[in-house]
Amino acid sequence: MALFEWTEKISVGVKVFDDQHKKLIGYINELHEAMKNRQGKEVLEKIFIDLENYTKTHFNHEITVLKAEKYPDLDEHLRQHHKLVEQLVELKDKHAAGKLFVSSQTMEFLKKWLTDHIMGHDKKYSGFLDSKNIQ
Numbered sequence: 001m002a003l004f005e006w007t008e009k010i011s012v013g014v015k016v017f018d019d020q021h022k023k024l025i026g027y028i029n030e031l032h033e034a035m036k037n038r039q040g041k042e043v044l045e046k047i048f049i050d051l052e053n054y055t056k057t058h059f060n061h062e063i064t065v066l067k068a069e070k071y072p073d074l075d076e077h078l079r080q081h082h083k084l085v086e087q088l089v090e091l092k093d094k095h096a097a098g099k100l101f102v103s104s105q106t107m108e109f110l111k112k113w114l115t116d117h118i119m120g121h122d123k124k125y126s127g128f129l130d131s132k133n134i135q
């Protein structure tokens with residue numbers, strides 16, 4: 001079984017964003033698999049880079065939509081995204097510098113990193129976007 005499964009419980013009610021969240025979960029699972037299979041450092045490094053790039057792509061997409069719809073909590077949402085990218089880049093850089101050994105603890109951190117954002121922040125735009133007919 002994968003480390004991290006997408007379930008309806010974390011749906012934000014917008015198909016494209018749910019799909020993007022599933023893809024992010026996919027990268028986190030990929031990293032977990034690579035860790036379990038004791039893949040080399042370069043393999044894990046590449047997954048960190050993919051995860052970072054896709055996180056930025058997804059965040060930009062969310063912000064573009066929220067901005068276009070004049071989401072009232074846009075600034076706070078942007079702040080949260082910046083914080084998440086910073087945390088991810090910190091992990092990626094530490095790993096690249098040989099100062100981080102990817103462990104179960106790292107994986108639990110990443111799982112929580114994404115889940116807490118979806119549950120605590122993304123869910124807040126669900127009703128707003130639904131009222132704008134964006135599902």
Ligand SMILES: [Fe+2]
Pocket residue numbers: 059062077081117121122
């Ligand atoms: Fe978000």
